Amino acid sequence: MSDTGPPRFTLYTSDASQWAYVPHLTIDEKGYKPSQYDIKQVGLVNGENFSPEYVQINPNGTIPSLTSASLPEPLIESADILKYLDFNHPKGPSLFPVDPEQRLKVEELIAHVHQTKLSTNLILLQARDAQELSAKKASFSKDFVNSRQEKLIRYGTTNPQIPLYTSRTRENGKLYHIYNSSAIGPDHEQFFADSRKGYKDFAAGLNELNSMLVLPYAAGDKVTAADMHIVPWLAHALWGAGGKAIDEFHPLEELIKKSVPDFKFGEKTKSWWRNISATDSFHKNYPTLH
Template identity: 45%
Template sequence: MAEKFTIYSSVQSQWVGVMLLALEEKGLKANVDYDVKEITLSTGDNFAPEYIAINPNGTVPSLTAPSLSKPIIESADILRWIDSRGTKTLVPEDEKRSKEILELMHSPSMTTNLILFQARDPAEMEVKKKSGWNGFLEGRQARLEKELAAQPEHPFYVSKTAENLGITSLYRAKVGPEHEGLYHMTDEMYRTMAAGLDKLESLIALPFAAGSRVSEADYNTVPWLAHAMMGADTPVTAIQDFGPLERLIQKTVPDFKIGPKTRQWWSNVAKTEAFKKVYPVLH
């Protein structure tokens, strides 16, 4: 019998989707094949010293197992480890294409935090300040400051507290000239995101991302796009509605559209049983 492992998951985490899709694809069951430890991001549970000992980056997901010398803390690596249990099913047909897709979707320039937390003008900033993301940032900041007070020299808490405060302080401040730098940066980042989605369009092979069958290329892209659509205020049950995301990006890049290959790929992958189980709604 295969060893039981532990996953560190969160309903609030984008990249947990990679792991959950892999678990469904392999037919593995919670409490039978693995245990689940839920991490609440909005209260900074991922910054607790106990979790930092598992994942020094303070990110979710993570995976531990008796046979592992150390935890696996990158979602793409977690998928590969899960896929190694039994017959591998998520190995891409076109490994070069898959590698390019993974590098694109996990690149810092494609972060969906842009959609969730940033603003391009005073009107957008006011909306963000009134949104639930304000409370999310404050919850994280409170936890970071608590841990920093307990361990003032800890390099993670020193850097992460300052990083989170950079955006949190703008939410706390009255909207004014000090936000101009954020607006300019955000506008440029939307241009980069649009270019990245155009690149994804060029990389998709069809019917799936890296060939004729579902692979890690698909399951590392689905969570990004689902999270981006959710962040753009797409109704969570409107799985096929790219309109809100397109309109959000079009404010910076007026002629931007989700390409036909991306649309067809999304339609194809949305029919898989793993997608239906993990993404009954956008998250």
């Protein structure tokens, strides 16, 4: 611990980013003071995460990122940012248990919720049939997809040397096509089928999470880095399904039931959520679901 305190840092974040709330929760859990860091908002909804300026900081164009004069290069993964914040602040116990078994549990839980099959984009952007797609087209999802495509094309045209634009324009372009063509064709049918499978995988992932949780917190008797990752993921999924109150599991349960009729949130998941949502860092960052 230095006399001057931990090095100052800048967190690049967006209110709309679930993973940005890993560092936000950590900042509060570890007791950082606002004078110790700067916050820069990056527009995720309007595709500003793809601006050449931001891509220089984070070549993946993802949020969050953290920069500090003490770092050789920006940190561009929420798991690395959490570790940095944890190790650079002396206050309070580490969010990583010393006990190797507990530590392994923490790492497993973090990896679990970051799996592609558990991406909340399933809930926010996918659709299992024409009716679900119409609802998505009438929601912010369509603006999101379209603004991104417009920004990717614009930035890609003026910065052909940046490889990210080619891959992301192609990837988002598939969604753009699904959202903007009026007729339902074979690509839509494939999209619906992929989404139906996606919900089955998502349900399986939630069941696996339920059996992995220890209690009262995710990895045992203390709040750990695992809680800092699972909270933003589940909060975003509950919100994406239309949940309003913090403990509103019902809308997501119903959404999943359409593909997995016997799906129910596990009791351990609900107990864990009750416990973690009573903490100060949770209250500060989640006055409502987002």
